[in-house]
Amino acid sequence: MQMQEKPSSSLSSKWVVTYSSKFQFFLKMRRFFIQHKKPTKKQPLPLPLPYDFNVHVINNDNDLLEVKAEETEEVMQGKSDGGDRADGAVLQRAVKELLFGKWAEKENAAKEIKRLASENVKMRKSLGELGVIPPLVAMVDSDVVSRRLLAVQALNHLSDGTFTNKALILEAGILSKLPLNIEELDEQLRHDFALLLLSISSLFNTQFSFNQSTLFSFLLNILQSNSTTENSKEVCLGTLYNLSTVLENSGPLISFRVVDILLSLLSSSRETISEQALATLGNLVVTFMGKKALEDSAMMPESLIDILTWEDRPKCQELSAYILMILAHQSSKQRDKMAKSGIVHTLLEVALLGSPLAQKRALKLLQWFKDERQVRVGPHSGPQTRFIAPGSPMTEGETSEGKRLMKKMVQQSLYKNMEVITRRANATGETTKLKSLVISSSSKSLPY
Numbered sequence: 001m002q003m004q005e006k007p008s009s010s011l012s013s014k015w016v017v018t019y020s021s022k023f024q025f026f027l028k029m030r031r032f033f034i035q036h037k038k039p040t041k042k043q044p045l046p047l048p049l050p051y052d053f054n055v056h057v058i059n060n061d062n063d064l065l066e067v068k069a070e071e072t073e074e075v076m077q078g079k080s081d082g083g084d085r086a087d088g089a090v091l092q093r094a095v096k097e098l099l100f101g102k103w104a105e106k107e108n109a110a111k112e113i114k115r116l117a118s119e120n121v122k123m124r125k126s127l128g129e130l131g132v133i134p135p136l137v138a139m140v141d142s143d144v145v146s147r148r149l150l151a152v153q154a155l156n157h158l159s160d161g162t163f164t165n166k167a168l169i170l171e172a173g174i175l176s177k178l179p180l181n182i183e184e185l186d187e188q189l190r191h192d193f194a195l196l197l198l199s200i201s202s203l204f205n206t207q208f209s210f211n212q213s214t215l216f217s218f219l220l221n222i223l224q225s226n227s228t229t230e231n232s233k234e235v236c237l238g239t240l241y242n243l244s245t246v247l248e249n250s251g252p253l254i255s256f257r258v259v260d261i262l263l264s265l266l267s268s269s270r271e272t273i274s275e276q277a278l279a280t281l282g283n284l285v286v287t288f289m290g291k292k293a294l295e296d297s298a299m300m301p302e303s304l305i306d307i308l309t310w311e312d313r314p315k316c317q318e319l320s321a322y323i324l325m326i327l328a329h330q331s332s333k334q335r336d337k338m339a340k341s342g343i344v345h346t347l348l349e350v351a352l353l354g355s356p357l358a359q360k361r362a363l364k365l366l367q368w369f370k371d372e373r374q375v376r377v378g379p380h381s382g383p384q385t386r387f388i389a390p391g392s393p394m395t396e397g398e399t400s401e402g403k404r405l406m407k408k409m410v411q412q413s414l415y416k417n418m419e420v421i422t423r424r425a426n427a428t429g430e431t432t433k434l435k436s437l438v439i440s441s442s443s444k445s446l447p448y
Contacts, residue, residue: 091116095130103147110136110150117157124158128165133158137172145189152192159199166200174200175211178218187229194222194235201242204249212249216256223261230270237265237276244283250290259284259293263303271313278307278319285326294327301327301338308346308362314355321350321361328368335368344369 090112098109113132117124127133136158139151155174159166178193179185185193197215204210219236222228240258243249258280265277284290294300307313307320324343327334343365350362 091127091130095127095132098132098135106135106139107147107150110139110147110154114150114154114157117154117160121161124160124162124165127158128162128168133165133168134172137169137174137177140174140177145186149189149192152189152196156192156196156199159196163203166203169196170200170203170210175214178214180217182218182221182225183227187227187232190222190228191232191235193218194232194239198235198239198242201239204243205246212252215243216252216258220256220258220261223265230268230273233265233268234270234273234276237273237280241276241280241283244280247287250284250287254284254289254293259290259297260299263297263299266303266307271316274307274313275315275319278316278323282319282323282326285323291326294323295334301334301343302341305338305341305343305346308343308350308354308358311353314358317350317354317358318361321358321365325361325365328365339369 094109094112094116096109097105098113101109113127113136117127133155136151136154140148140155142148142151155169159169174196182190197219219239222236223233223240240253240262244253262277262281266274268274268277281290281294285294301324304320304324307316308324310316324338328338347362347366347369351359351366354362
């Protein structure tokens with residue numbers, strides 16, 4: 001039997017690739033052009049690979065397989081689509097240079113990919129399928145600042161509006177590329193990094209695993225840096241809010257002292273920063289660790305009580321009242337602490353001048369403080385029985401009369417405070433209505 005002639009060593013060195021990345025690249029490009037080719041009136045022909053080349057692949061049985069492809073005139077969408085053919089040629093060249101080119105070629109390719117990715121979602125998905133995301137993520141780790149910035153910006157465009165590309169960016173290890181020292185980054189690169197993390201933060205409430213320590217350190221370092229602009233801080237707070245919506249993230253976040261950092265941002269001159277910080281605290285306070293961290297903070301409750309006086313920021317008032325409700329609910333210790341900080345007078349102002357939601361929450365808190373002064377009750381609603389201490393010299397009638405007088409004094413005090421506030425607000429004829437609202441009874445649940 002005549003033996004099959006083996007390919008020469010020169011032919012092997014030139015064409016043979018054992019499962020090479022170049023062969024994978026050309027197969028991807030072929031599938032891409034086939035999927036995006038428009039039907040024509042003529043009988044469609046199979047779309048060949050864009051280059052005239054021969055590829056030999058050696059399988060596990062050492063058999064030599066030959067794949068041939070010849071270049072043709074119609075590689076894209078037909079002769080009349082000159083603009084589409086031009087874009088296709090640019091796309092083809094950019095992907096090839098990014099995967100196999102030198103650094104100068106990679107930079108030019110990244111610029112073209114950034115431009116193409118900004119066009120539409122369909123193009124972004126196609127670029128992700130062609131495998132441009134891993135080399136761009138690898139470029140983020142470059143020592144050249146301009147190269148890193150270009151890669152991050154291209155990834156920002158690729159992640160816009162496509163869940164698949166976001167997952168590919170996360171799986172390619174973008175979190176491991178985050179710099180440890182943010183002071184080495186200029187503001188533009190810092191802001192673009194923050195935008196990329198905000199874009200992929202929607203994946204953090206799914207089953208994707210990620211390096212929490214690296215991510216939390218990067219975000220909180222940006223928030224604490226004095227050289228960070230308000231825009232970058234606002235973007236980082238958006239990412240933190242998305243993270244705080246997952247209960248499993250509350251423990252690691254609190255261990256990084258995020259509560260104190262958020263409380264320090266409440267006094268920001270930008271309203272959106274204060275709102276996002278309060279919203280994130282509102283997600284954390286519903287957990288045991290988050291509530292305890294807020295209770296132990298030296299800035300509590302004065303920081304939140306001060307926010308209740310921000311009449312020009314109704315959203316901040318509503319969020320602050322919500323957090324105070326969580327802290328005060330079924331905690332006489334916290335209510336005593338708030339009362340000593342002068343919260344009652346502030347709540348009366350909110351009940352009169354606040355937004356509808358802030359008024360409801362303020363009235364709920366006022367009801368609890370009213371009950372606290374009248375009689376100690378449990379966390380439930382219902383009829384309460386009077387209690388007389390054994391051996392007390394006072395009769396039951398005297399005790400009842402004393403409680404009645406105390407109730408009258410509390411109501412008169414509230415009534416006078418309401419009149420003062422009413423005069424300050426130049427309002428008339430509303431004192432009786434507001435008095436009835438303050439002394440009205442309600443349950444001890446948290447409906448607002």
